[in-house]
Amino acid sequence: MEGRCPAGVCQGLRICDIDPGLCTGCTLCAKNCPSDAIIGKRKFAHSIIVDRCSGCGACADSCPKQAVLAVAGEDPS
DSSP states (O other): OOSBOTTSOOGGGEEEEEOTTTOOOOOHHHHHOTTOOEEOOTTSOOEEOTTTOOOOOHHHHHOTTOOEEEEEOBOOO
């Protein structure tokens, strides 16, 4: 096993990242994150604590600006 998901669909092997240039700080991603992995103040770009992120993509699904990307990443374990 390679420890990564080339297609970017394996939930446990994805990581999420926020593009600070697109993030408006609306807090929808943080409100929808089941892992409480997103930090930031309202109206300022947010960021993801990678060690807490489960890769579920709830933040990406809830972002109206498409500022959150769920991408294939290294296996955290």
